[in-house]
């Protein structure tokens with residue numbers, strides 16, 4: 001039996017932070033005791049078979065759960081630049097121990113084939129445990145019946161787009177059918193909510209007026225195109241008794257719609273992303289092509305929107321912070337859109353930065369308690385997507401997925417030193433509060449001092465449960 005003891009740290013349990021020691025046997029948490037109590041109860045951890053980690057001065061968090069990543073995914077004319085190997089190594093380095101990736105459906109591809117293809121692709125490659133959502137973007141008559149077969153195989157969530165017409169967008173009838181099927185299965189549907197038709201029209205008008213620079217990406221996707229789609233999807237969800245999950249919410253008015261629906265008792269959940277909490281639309285105020293770094297969707301919003309997102313996290317109307325990691329290089333990929341912002345592949349990197357930037361902007365700045373922070377980066381994403389209690393919490397019987405964070409350190413973010421495979425970083429030059437000291441996946445060290453250190457292909461597929 002392999003034994004690990006992590007002693008003397010501030011352990012963020014579901015009930016709040018406590019001074020405690022954690023004992024791990026064969027990758028599972030077996031005991032959580034008040035700091036120091038073990039010396040009498042177990043005769044100390046000083047026998048040679050137990051590895052003892054002194055976590056004095058460190059915060060011990062449940063390993064991060066990032067439910068929104070796009071690894072090796074088709075985008076523009078190429079693919080996102082992180083493979084499942086490099087992307088999960090970056091996740092491990094940054095304090096995340098489980099990802100739920102998006103598996104993109106090919107045109108006409110039956111969902112069971114998508115399941116096989118993506119399972120094969122991720123198998124043996126990941127540094128941390130993983131699962132994936134199946135994206136529904138190419139309709140066929142028996143698709144909703146095929147959703148059930150994936151749910152039985154442990155893929156209990158799907159993704160649809162209300163934008164990107166002619167590429168991956170589905171129509172309202174299809175949205176209704178997917179939500180209806182999910183309600184009877186207990187599966188979750190992740191919704192990218194933006195009004196694709198209106199965005200296409202606004203974009204065309206901008207280009208017709210000669211406004212082709214990256215800065216116009218912001219104007220092409222007005223806040224109300226998100227709020228309208230969120231509201232429409234809530235109405236359709238209500239007709240089907242389903243429990244949708246809104247990805248990457250960025251605006252005050254969209255959050256207001258979610259809040260109102262939840263107040264009525266609808267089982268709706270929603271996330272925001274690290275970049276909406278920490279960056280704002282002032283980055284678009286330049287004619288520079290480098291602004292293409294921030295061509296991600298939805299665009300960054302106003303300070304007022306940002307304040308609303310923080311409030312909603314504390315109120316529970318937003319319950320998850322994800323990265324929407326979608327790495328695309330400025331050189332060779334984003335520069336395809338040098339003459340028309342519509343040709344810039346949309347997305348930005350962040351799987352490596354999510355935990356620490358959220359800690360620095362949230363906890364260190366007094367916007368989130370330590371407990372709420374652990375909830376939004378680990379516990380709630382695990383609960384929402386059928387991974388809890390195995391993942392997302394420090395409790396007896398859970399996997400020993402643990403992130404040790406040093407609150408007294410500072411980390412300078414830079415593309416030069418990052419693990420994620422992309423030529424820029426959204427927080428370049430930021431000196432963020434805290435550092436990722438070490439990261440354990442099922443008791444195995446996979447991250448140390450912001451680097452990946454674990455064994456190749458350590459990660460396993462986690463079959464996810466349906467909604468109860």
Ligand SMILES: [Zn+2]
Pocket residue numbers: 068070324326
């Ligand atoms: Zn995404």
